[in-house]
Amino acid sequence: MMGPGYFGGFGMGGGSLMMLIIILAIGYLLYLAFNQNQNRGNSQTQPRQSGSNEALEVAKARLARGEITVEEFEQIKENLL
Secondary structure (H helix, E strand, O other): OOOOOOOOOOOOOHHHHHHHHHHHHHHHHHHHHHHHHHHHHHHHHHHHHHHHHHHHHHHHHHHHHOOOOHHHHHHHHHHHO
């Protein structure tokens, strides 16, 4: 009465095995999605820090040339950090 194809051809554990594979695949895709978002977040913060360092160097040079006052330099530095 119960032939080899009764439970999907894999015996009684065939359905459980397929469900486990599906759950693992969904988990892996979720892992990739969250890991990719974290990598993007790190890459976006790096240029900002180097950009603020460059802006601070420009402000220092402007202060040295006398283009801005010390108060203006302090305000720029406060805004950057």
